[in-house]
Amino acid sequence: MESEEAEGTIVKMINNCDDRMSELKAFDDTKGGVKALVDGGVTKIPTMFYHPLDKFPNSSNTEHSLIPVIDLEGVAKDPITRQQVISRIREASETWGFFQVVNHGIPGSVLEEMKEGIKRFFEQDVEVKKEVYSRDNTKPFFYNSNFDLYTSSALNWRDSFGCQIVPLIGKPQDLPEVCSCAGHYYPPCPEPELTMGTTKHSDGAFLTVLLQDHIGGLQILHNDKWIDVHPVPETLVVNIGDLLQLLTNDRFKSVQHRVLANRNDSRVSIASFFGYNSLAPLTKLVSPIKELLSEDNPPKFKETTVAEYAAYFKAKGLGNNPLQDFRI
Template sequence: MADSDREKELKAFDDTKLGVKGLVDAGITKIPRIFHHPPDNFKKASDLGYKDYTIPVIDLASIREDLRERERVVERIKEASETWGFFQIVNHGIPVSTLEEMVDGVLRFFEQDSEVKKEFYTRELRPFFYTSNYNLYTTAPTTWKDSFYCNLAPNAPKPEDLPAVCRDILVEYSNEVLKLGTLLFELLSEALGLDPTYLTNIGCTEGLFAFSHYYPACPEPELTMGTAKHSDMDFITVLLQGHIGGLQVFHKDMWIDLPPLTGALVVNIGDFLQLISNDKFKSAQHRVLANPIGPRVSIACFFSTGLNPTSRIYGPIKELLSEDNPAKYREFTVPKFLAHHRTKCLNGTSPLLHFRI
């Protein structure tokens, strides 16, 4: 497709302010060319007959009361973070009813009256906004989802900035995730052999923002993607997914399915944590398939100060370095890391490569 034609199609799509859901509501049976993705050359583990590749599920039920159990959990988190970069957690302290209400809140937002929803549609950074494909006008192929963004910490949104249909649950859920984040960074610190408060003390829990995604059913799912292959530019991500699958993790040159599990949250290591752990923990690439059934809903909470930039300098943690394990990365500030990604990595290249020594 000629660039000028693509630009016109992108603008026409953007101007509707109805997103991908608007296309589905209009009854399309063929997806527009702007959504076509080149085929991926890597196989799914399930197609190759690998049944034993499953992302670890870690039970946090007794870690407060039972020291032995906490040590076991830390060991499992260490192994998962080194091997997969992903794990699921159950009995994490957030009530299942809160998780279900958060999923319902996202559905309510995207399925409310279009005229009300359009008022939140923008490409400007606001405390809360709704859009379709935040990188729409870049060279990256367009993906089959609509999203809303919400900045949660350190500057909590004002109630009037949030849509009425999901205001209360957004506030409640974000408070729960902030508490859970403190616990997760304690366990990750211990998994690195550091003091439990180490990662919190260097600012890993200071910033939190959320992207909630709505993936409508797709008439030609084999031609497009729900979310393209990427790794997360943050310390960790805590993801809540609804009951429809599609999330896959790239592991040993294969795509591994990560199906939804009732009451569970998915935790993955981000690029910043891979860098400061000097490659001990892995930030894995992942993607979401488009699906003939839907809508699929997910809420991803990112621990990063990216949207409230600080001048804090990060680099490989000195306590983890030795003569046998020298620093593999240069120091960075979060704004510098994000700027490099924005200008050089939209084709899926890892920004970590730029900071390697």
């Protein structure tokens, strides 16, 4: 009963604020995230979560089947299969910027436990989660809602946690026992037509590998249409990030994508971002690969560092396209 009364108070605190910054701070100070709003019985979402209508239409029901699904069976043993898979990945990276992989070698039981771990963390009592609530992403583990809370034009209907796995900051025991990976939690939304689970954006790293549950809602922008990436059991979604588009001088595409909010079910996803601390040191210069350049294909992006791009991406927040600001 005390927990329910506290959650109800959270909703009242936010709704009683008379300006946007106070509203944001009140929400942040609760350390309960979107999940606490839902648990508190919110029926009308706060206006800070309102998103403008998107100008791009949704696709037909059949277009989602065009998103490449690449079978990795035998890729490590058969040279012919390996070349075929490489060719398909190259084509998907150039055309779609997104593809799915099957027969990747991770047991289905492991994938299911990963998703359950996300749910276990976010569905804990809010007082337990508050202990690791932080906006300091240098910590071994941090949980919050909307990393760009104070800079975005509209908040997303999701809570997130993150931990750096390679190299691990701190010790394995610094991570909560309930989970040991990075993930997002999208609670049911009473007014999904007014907001987004995640607003349209591209990823700022080199590459993202995503595990999504059965709920769905992930969409990619392709040929000015939003196309559903329907969940397929035991399949991983792979997408190109901004830094890989920069390295390949626009050959591989870092595609905008989003997640819809939904009224009926909570959704979880686990994203592994490869780039800021695993594929390159923070001070390493990143520029288009020289072997891809020619008189007919000069450099299209300015040289930058991983640290500089990461900081710029964070400052811009989701919903923007920071890579365009690095074009020559």
